[in-house]
Amino acid sequence: MGLYWSFLTVLALLAITAPTALLFGFGGATAARSHVAPLRWLGKSYIAIVRGVPDIIFFLFFVIAIDQGLEWARHQILCPDWTEAIRQGNDFRVCPAAKLPLSTAPQWVHEVYGFATAVVTFAIVFGAFAANVLYGAMQAVPLGQLETAGAYGMSRRQTFWRVLVPQMWIYALPGLSNLWMILIKATPLLFLLGVEDIVYWARELGGSKMARFSDYPHGDWRLWYFLGLLVFYLGFTKISEAVLERITKRLSRGQATIGAGT
């Protein structure tokens, strides 16, 4: 049963993460071309952190960092008169009321919380990638269009929403579809974040079963489970490729790009 749920977990992760990451990316890209210097630095450095560092480090880092950050904040608010230090040697101790999720919470809350931190982590990392793509796309919109909008008396905000944003998608699409493929291929990393995903179940169910402990004794089947996963991912990327191809064709109607012809 868990295995089938875990496929849904992966699909749910993709469905939630993709728009969230796009939102993060949009924010990052907008910040990076802002006229307020600190905001611009923030956006640029957000984009820049993805370069030079393996993303798996971000995944491992953010999950703990988010968890500890939230608990620390709740600790400051909920238990103001707690005197002991939070970091005691090798321990991270907050007062019981600040624990996330509360130790009295039912099991599903723990699972949802784990999943939520994973989603936020993915969104942060892929948001940076998306910001990079969207930033490039915003630069690619012909400057003449923006100047024309200005000449018509549109304010900066109006130009941004009415001219720049509608036009940038076609430039962003190749990058974004590439990103979607990468996102699909990053989902097995959920396993590292402690979510019981398909990799977890493939390992669990595939491992050898003894007749004494299980109704269905079998040898080591992990090979076949992972072969199944490989085929699943291959099929998934293949289908996505076909769908994205159609979207590109659709979006490039009436655009002066190479993709528009034929």
Add this chain to the structure above:
Amino acid sequence: MSCLETIQAYGLRSIGIGERLLPKADFTLCQQFTLIGSGLIWNIYFAVLALMIGFFLANAVALGKSARAPWLRRPANWFILVFRGSPLFIQFFLAYFIFLRLKQAGALPWLTSAQAGALLVLVLNTAAYSAEIFYGALRSVPKGEVEAADAYGMTGWTRFTRVIWPTSMRLAWPAYTNEAIFLFHATTLVFFSGFPAWQQRGDALYYANYFADKTFNPFVAYPIVAFYFICLTLVITGIFGLVNKRLNRHLPQEKRARIKLRPQYIR
């Protein structure tokens, strides 16, 4: 223990030289830097060997893909599809269990170790990605150059080695630089997949993860890995930039292709 002693004890820990036991508690910054740095040996080992072997394989596959004969083209296409279309993480797992089966059957037992098995997976993976790059480059060799070669009376192999291949390398090099960087980043996945770290000899991220687990504090160990990786990425960019300069040495200054970092992120 002073920092120098720590370096002596743990500097080569990842290849099994020095202190056997990893530090257990009260980690100093020096210990973390040293151990993570020693893990970096494996990252470099995987990246350098996989790139060197993968380069030749990738050229062969790219040629296969651009061949006219279907018995050459189809396998090349499938090879590229399988290795580019599936996550590297799953490939590691699958490969490990295949090697385990082989070992049980008594064949090639050394493939279950990360040094050989994971290297093989990385070679195949980078070969697939680079083959796609090289194939694209082969197709975008300017027609004029080929016609000029024809006019000089070059045919077949001579034309390929003297004109087509060098030009395609020139065209492919910026993209190949990115591939090299991201292969280097992908080496961190090795010890998080099926491959076990024998006697706690792991790569940089393996040790960083060890420290983060023990201290429950991600804010020290992971930035250290990130620091190392940024430095080494700069080194790779530098080396590939030198090669790029040499490849394009006959061109006027402004025409030379600059290497642009276009990350491919995860595979």
